[in-house]
Amino acid sequence: MSTSKNKRLRIYFTGVGGQGTLTATKLLADAALEAGLDVVAGEVHGMAQRGGVVESVLMLGGWRSPRLDLGEADVLLGFEPLETLRGLPYLKPGGAIFSSSDALPPLSVSLGQAAYPGMTHIKAQAQQIAGICRFMPCRSLGQQAGSVQSGNTVLLSAVCASGILPFGTEALEAAIRNTLPSRLQDVNLKALELGLSI
Amino acid sequence: MGGNTLLHGAGGERHLLLGNEAIVRGALEAGVQMVSCYPGTPSSEVPDTFARLAGEGTFRLEYSVNEKVAMEIAAGGALAGAKSLVTMKHVGLNVAADPLFTAAYTGLPGGLVVLSADDPGCHSSQNEQDNRYFARAASLPCFEPASAQEAKDMTCAAFELARRLQQPVLLRTTTRVSHVRGPVLFGDLPDEPSSVPFIREPGRFVPVPAVARRRHAALNTQMEEARKAAEASPFNQEREPAAPCRLGVIASSVARDYLADALVEGGWEDRVRVLELGMTWPLPLDKIGNFLRKCDRILVLEEGEPLLEESICVLAQRLGLKLEVQGKDRVLTNQGEYSVPLVMQRLAAWLETECPVHPVHTPEPDLPGRPPNLCAGCAHRAVYFAVRRVFGDDACYSSDIGCYTLGLLPPLRMADFLLCMGSSISAGSGFARASGKPVVGFIGDSTFFHSGMTGLANALFNKHDLLLVILDNDTTAMTGHQPNPGMVQEALGESGNHLDIESAVRGLGVTQCVKVKAYNLKAVTRALEEMKSKSGVRVIIAEEPCVLYARRRLKKAQAQVATVVQQGAEAQRCLEELACPAFCRKDGNIAVDETLCTGCMLCLQVAPNAFKAKKR
Numbered sequence: 001m002s003t004s005k006n007k008r009l010r011i012y013f014t015g016v017g018g019q020g021t022l023t024a025t026k027l028l029a030d031a032a033l034e035a036g037l038d039v040v041a042g043e044v045h046g047m048a049q050r051g052g053v054v055e056s057v058l059m060l061g062g063w064r065s066p067r068l069d070l071g072e073a074d075v076l077l078g079f080e081p082l083e084t085l086r087g088l089p090y091l092k093p094g095g096a097i098f099s100s101s102d103a104l105p106p107l108s109v110s111l112g113q114a115a116y117p118g119m120t121h122i123k124a125q126a127q128q129i130a131g132i133c134r135f136m137p138c139r140s141l142g143q144q145a146g147s148v149q150s151g152n153t154v155l156l157s158a159v160c161a162s163g164i165l166p167f168g169t170e171a172l173e174a175a176i177r178n179t180l181p182s183r184l185q186d187v188n189l190k191a192l193e194l195g196l197s198i
Numbered sequence: 199m200g201g202n203t204l205l206h207g208a209g210g211e212r213h214l215l216l217g218n219e220a221i222v223r224g225a226l227e228a229g230v231q232m233v234s235c236y237p238g239t240p241s242s243e244v245p246d247t248f249a250r251l252a253g254e255g256t257f258r259l260e261y262s263v264n265e266k267v268a269m270e271i272a273a274g275g276a277l278a279g280a281k282s283l284v285t286m287k288h289v290g291l292n293v294a295a296d297p298l299f300t301a302a303y304t305g306l307p308g309g310l311v312v313l314s315a316d317d318p319g320c321h322s323s324q325n326e327q328d329n330r331y332f333a334r335a336a337s338l339p340c341f342e343p344a345s346a347q348e349a350k351d352m353t354c355a356a357f358e359l360a361r362r363l364q365q366p367v368l369l370r371t372t373t374r375v376s377h378v379r380g381p382v383l384f385g386d387l388p389d390e391p392s393s394v395p396f397i398r399e400p401g402r403f404v405p406v407p408a409v410a411r412r413r414h415a416a417l418n419t420q421m422e423e424a425r426k427a428a429e430a431s432p433f434n435q436e437r438e439p440a441a442p443c444r445l446g447v448i449a450s451s452v453a454r455d456y457l458a459d460a461l462v463e464g465g466w467e468d469r470v471r472v473l474e475l476g477m478t479w480p481l482p483l484d485k486i487g488n489f490l491r492k493c494d495r496i497l498v499l500e501e502g503e504p505l506l507e508e509s510i511c512v513l514a515q516r517l518g519l520k521l522e523v524q525g526k527d528r529v530l531t532n533q534g535e536y537s538v539p540l541v542m543q544r545l546a547a548w549l550e551t552e553c554p555v556h557p558v559h560t561p562e563p564d565l566p567g568r569p570p571n572l573c574a575g576c577a578h579r580a581v582y583f584a585v586r587r588v589f590g591d592d593a594c595y596s597s598d599i600g601c602y603t604l605g606l607l608p609p610l611r612m613a614d615f616l617l618c619m620g621s622s623i624s625a626g627s628g629f630a631r632a633s634g635k636p637v638v639g640f641i642g643d644s645t646f647f648h649s650g651m652t653g654l655a656n657a658l659f660n661k662h663d664l665l666l667v668i669l670d671n672d673t674t675a676m677t678g679h680q681p682n683p684g685m686v687q688e689a690l691g692e693s694g695n696h697l698d699i700e701s702a703v704r705g706l707g708v709t710q711c712v713k714v715k716a717y718n719l720k721a722v723t724r725a726l727e728e729m730k731s732k733s734g735v736r737v738i739i740a741e742e743p744c745v746l747y748a749r750r751r752l753k754k755a756q757a758q759v760a761t762v763v764q765q766g767a768e769a770q771r772c773l774e775e776l777a778c779p780a781f782c783r784k785d786g787n788i789a790v791d792e793t794l795c796t797g798c799m800l801c802l803q804v805a806p807n808a809f810k811a812k813k814r
Contacts, residue, residue, distance in 0.1 A: 016568065041379035042378055043377045044240075045240065045322075051571055052571075064455035064459055065459045067535070067538070082565065085565065088559050091559065105566075107571060110783050114566035125562065
């Protein structure tokens with residue numbers, strides 16, 4: 001994948017309500033803006049209560065549409081493995097997946113009405129479509145950094161460090177320093193470090 | 199986006215903003231003086247952002263009790279000479295339509311901008327009505343941004359026009375535009391907002407029939423001025439292809455974005471000429487006419503109803519142009535949203551060319567879903583559980599707009615019909631009269647003040663038979679905890695006065711009224727059983743603050759959580775009947791997720807042998 005600044009790139013984010021998916025989208029958008037790229041992001045608020053699926057998109061390099069359809073994403077960022085699996089059709093075959101491997105089972109699973117797909121199955125499905133596929137325990141890494149939510153930053157850091165985006169972790173670091181409230185900066189900078197070492 | 203940046207950021211700065219935040223910045227650059235609203239997705243971040251700035255700004259903000267009131271507050275402000283903004287979601291404009299139609303007749307010297315945030319695709323709404331109809335029906339100049347930058351710029355332009363023509367102007371967004379995030383180049387802030395002094399002129403501002411007839415003519419004159427503004431507007435832009443070409447595409451709102459990306463993706467940029475319309479009412483007929491003359495075939499791209507398409511057909515006919523106009527078809531319908539692939543598919547067919555196809559990975563069937571659910575510890579669950587136990591399937595349940603609509607889902611199944619804000623009481627009354635069945639209505643505190651009180655007055659006046667349960671959680675929970683008159687005084691602070699729901703209910707004349715604590719299952723059940731045995735208008739007020747609100751704003755949290763002490767049928771039944779998201783399974787056993795449990799202790803009351811309280 002080219003890392004040229006003119007590369008048009010579309011990123012699909014998916015997670016569970018309350019996880020901080022939208023905050024992570026904004027942070028990566030800010031990082032892209034720091035890197036001097038054209039940015040448009042899209043999100044849908046509202047009826048997705050805590051526990052519902054939250055999706056958002058980030059387009060780099062001159063897109064205008066704040067919306068992404070099936071088979072269009074170059075990168076899928078999944079903050080929860082079941083949602084990564086559900087979001088797979090959004091990925092362009094050969095695209096990149098960065099996902100948390102820490103499950104948050106939905107209520108139907110707790111009620112015993114449905115089964116949570118196994119991680120082996122999720123990874124196999126992801127590998128079938130993706131060119132690059134990385135799973136990491138974001139929740140526990142986030143806890144290690146100081147808060148569960150910062151696990152999202154671990155994932156962002158890993159994707160920035162991988163070289164598939166037209167910017168690296170310096171832009172992410174600048175975005176953390178420039179846009180996050182000061183009380184959240186240390187833990188997120190720590191999470192960024194953790195993402196580099198995975 | 200930090201409030202300081204929006205309020206003090208200098209012209210020339212560039213920041214990443216949500217579409218709704220960009221509208222706030224635009225209003226500040228325009229020198230807005232009055233803001234009123236009723237919250238509703240996808241509009242809510244506009245007033246909520248103003249609320250964060252309110253301590254420092256020079257504008258006045260209010261959360262009104264409903265959209266009609268908000269419209270009248272803003273119109274009153276604009277009559278008094280203030281630049282005013284009123285915000286609401288699309289269905290809110292139905293509520294606010296009455297004052298708006300007549301405000302267009304009288305005109306408003308200070309200038310009024312009306313934000314209507316439409317929701318194609320019904321992401322969080324009961325319908326996907328196209329509010330561009332209101333621009334046509336009420337004669338409102340209309341702007342439709344398609345990016346965060348345009349959301350700011352068009353807000354400025356809307357205020358400029360509203361002040362200059364003294365006419366209310368519609369700023370119409372859709373969910374995608376309200377919630378787009380993009381870089382916004384700031385303009386300068388004004389030195390000091392300026393008011394227009396009010397001059398008494400009953401012959402204009404009091405529309406008795408003789409006045410109204412004259413004002414209709416005046417409105418038509420002003421709309422002709424607005425059309426001239428649309429002809430010259432930088433938001434209505436034509437793009438010439440490199441090579442001569444007689445195929446034209448006309449697009450508005452977010453369809454402009456899909457078109458731009460589709461043309462790049464398809465490699466068709468030089469095959470069509472494009473007219474993008476950002477100021478969409480009144481239509482720039484000269485500009486469109488000139489465009490049509492350069493084309494043999496026209497494709498119109500607009501989400502929602504075929505309004506542009508039909509106007510363009512009429513225009514072509516009037517101009518005597520023989521050209522083919524296409525728009526809505528089986529691919530691009532009046533339902534839901536457009537997208538880049540849909541627009542590409544449509545363009546390809548229209549251009550009679552191949553559409554590049556992306557291979558798409560087949561979705562895995564039957565994955566466990568995550569439907570929206572009442573939060574762990576939500577007091578609505580407690581009340582619904584009790585109602586189901588007392589009334590079962592014998593009663594019909596008349597629901598209303600709010601978080602509690604989610605009671606629709608199993609296992610609670612507490613909604614049989616719903617129309618709009620406040621309909622629980624009146625539609626429930628009508629249903630009960632026609633069917634003879636017992637009806638239980640549910641309404642929240644904010645919705646009660648919005649439009650429940652009039653329905654309740656009617657129910658009493660017309661001797662209806664209805665049990666109304668007011669689910670009073672102290673806040674407007676669904677849209678993000680905005681203030682309403684039911685909010686406790688400590689939370690309202692200096693900003694407003696708390697109104698007591700029970701006094702309002704009794705004041706209207708309800709004599710059969712009980713107030714209970716929602717988490718007290720015994721008390722709620724007793725109240726329900728007592729009311730079940732009676733007839734006429736009956737009201738139960740079930741009080742308990744929204745759990746999220748209590749934790750985040752009131753900083754109240756329970757010291758104890760529930761824990762499972764006995765596995766088995768009782769625990770399993772409780773799990774199935776309550777479906778609280780805090781229930782989980784650990785190694786096959788039923789357990790309570792302590793990070794989610796709020797300590798409401800409903801499960802202890804439902805299954806006392808299975809659950810016990812323990813320190814967090």
